[in-house]
Amino acid sequence: MSDPLAPVLAALARPGRPSSDYDLNPDIVLPEDRKLRPAGVLVAFDCFKGEPRLHLTKRSSHLRHHPGQIAFPGGKVDPEDDGPVSAALREAREEIGLPGDNVEILGTLDPHETVTSFLVTPVLARIHTPFEVIPEAGEVAEAFTVPLSHVADPSNFRTESRRWRGTRRSYFVAPYGPYYIWGATARILRSLADRMAQ
Template structure:
């Protein structure tokens, strides 16, 4: 029995009930007591500095409605990038001045990075805002995608596009807490190994958020 087939409701309904409304603003106001997640969840010393501005950003969590089970589109970042080279991530990036809200940012970036047409995505909600140690305020926008696309990576940013079964990502047994040392300080992060892919950091943290929301339903 798979992770989702235990649910009495249809997958789409479970997701809709589990998610937050998409914020109307590009960068929602952040309170110290607000509901945020981030790199600091496992590393309290890296708590976000609310005295400094946050860079607004958004990613798309694209759930593909395939007949043999839903999957999630992920990307491997290009290896020549100066930041996060070769890492696994959702399509997305920082907000542009012309973006009306987080949805606009996520859909625009997804079209630019992997050629996913916005009209193929039904946005159904969002996850908790995720704060990175680099002061990015990331809104994870969740969308349902019909498998009628022809994806192509933007070579300047993406080296590979692949899909992972949603069941696999949501199963907490596949999520581990890893650690390592940087500048003599031990750091912790969540990781979800999948074949040759090592899904970790902010991406794994967002998947953990989605998993916990669905498990509560």
């Protein structure tokens, strides 16, 4: 029986490149001395009901960074973390109740720079057994899943734009049902989709 995540594993074996929230905005000049804070997000798939599904969250509307946006479980690297992978696992446990010993790390994508000055490492993982999803009340308004086939298809992504800090900024979106996946989350998923399509 073939591994349902074989296309993801094949994508991880191919060369990638760093991405950023500025990819679609080549006119923006970033300062060379900018300070980026390391972070990790968990791009976690389960295969319990046939097709692999990706776990995402809708962030609470009162958060300082990216309020109300669709996001991976994850966050900044804290002093007690060993690095982005450790941070991603810790945050997934805190945000959706995913135990770290229920996760197999498959690999990482190249880092993604956000407009909020984070350097985010996407950590791809397989969830071994079903678990009780418990959204953290303070940070997560909702937890849900999306089929891998949706985020793996480049045709499900489009470019939109809006004014931000006085200039028009373009970004990827990949809406799914009532969920408006955009910004850093969509850009990271587009990077994965592009590698899977090679």
